[in-house]
Every structure is written in C-alpha cells, then in structure tokens.
Amino acid sequence: MSVIESILEHNQQFVKNKEYEKFETTKFPDKKLVILTCMDTRLIELLPHAMNLSNGDAKVIKNAGAVISHPFGSVMRSILVALYELQAEEVAVVGHYGCGMTGMHSGPILEKAKQQGVTEEQIQALEYTGVSIDSWLKGFDNVEDNVRNSVDIIRRHPLLPKNTPVHGLVISPETGELTVIDKE
Numbered sequence: 214m215s216v217i218e219s220i221l222e223h224n225q226q227f228v229k230n231k232e233y234e235k236f237e238t239t240k241f242p243d244k245k246l247v248i249l250t251c252m253d254t255r256l257i258e259l260l261p262h263a264m265n266l267s268n269g270d271a272k273v274i275k276n277a278g279a280v281i282s283h284p285f286g287s288v289m290r291s292i293l294v295a296l297y298e299l300q301a302e303e304v305a306v307v308g309h310y311g312c313g314m315t316g317m318h319s320g321p322i323l324e325k326a327k328q329q330g331v332t333e334e335q336i337q338a339l340e341y342t343g344v345s346i347d348s349w350l351k352g353f354d355n356v357e358d359n360v361r362n363s364v365d366i367i368r369r370h371p372l373l374p375k376n377t378p379v380h381g382l383v384i385s386p387e388t389g390e391l392t393v394i395d396k397e
Contacts (some may be wrong), residue, residue: 246271247295247304251279251309255386263389271381272301278314279306281363293372304379308360309386317352357382360394
C-alpha cells in the first residue's frame, strides 16, 4: 500500500468517526499571530507545544528555512493576507538550529536532479527566464542571521501595517527552547 493510499484509508475512518470535531475552530487566529517557520519534521508538534499554541491560535506558514527570498513572493503575500484579512496582529519568524538550509548550495541539489532525469538543457533554460538558479537554491550560513534578514524584509515591506510587531526567534529542535533574536 502506498503512503497516499494509507492516508486516504485513514481519512475515511477519521471522517466517519467524526474525529475532526475536536479540531473545529475559525479561520481567524485566536492569538492574533502569524508565524513563519521551517518545514522541518521535528517542528510539526514541537513548535506549537513549545510556544503554547493550540489548534486555531496562529496562522503558520512553513517553507525550507523560514526564508523570505523575495519581498513580493508568496511568503510575504501570505503574511500580509494574515494581517489584513485574517485578523493577525503580530508576526514571528521562527528558525531552528541544525536547519538543513544552513550551508546549502545549488550544486548538490542540481546533481541529484540530474540523477533523477533533469537534463542540463532544462537547468540552463531556467537562466533564460531570469531565474538565477544558484541564488534561488541557496541556503544561508547562519540561522540567526537568516531570521534577522527575514524579520528585516517583513518590517521594511511597504504594505506592512504600521506598528505591527515583528519578532525573530530560533528554536532548538531537540528541547524546544526558544532563543530571542529580535523582539519588538
């Protein structure tokens, strides 16, 4: 049985048994918070518990490294939607120690892509679209500096509502301890 088949099988029972009822909430975050964090699997349950968050308390945006790579990309758009349309009032960027984006460069990813059948011509075609593949697939050298950078991009955004607190934190994926990098 494939992973998706087992998920769908479980889902049928989940719905049939009305297990969803304990998760019912509104689309508006009870704690008026939007969080940008990493997609690391260690944070799925740890981060909400370490931050005392329950279902419905916060809008959570996840990507590789909690990185804002462009001030007008999908991450910043999601933050602005949470602030303007979904009643969030504060932003927290939460990176984590031991992040896989630390020291990441495009070379190893492109080599793996080639091993999976992506051709050199396909990779080169990206350069013609104006995408710098090396910049796009680049990680960061230091998680704390990355959090500071993401916080700075958010704070400087021309559409950020005035007086919106934007905080930067780093969590330990082993203990859940939060280190404050920048707090308004």
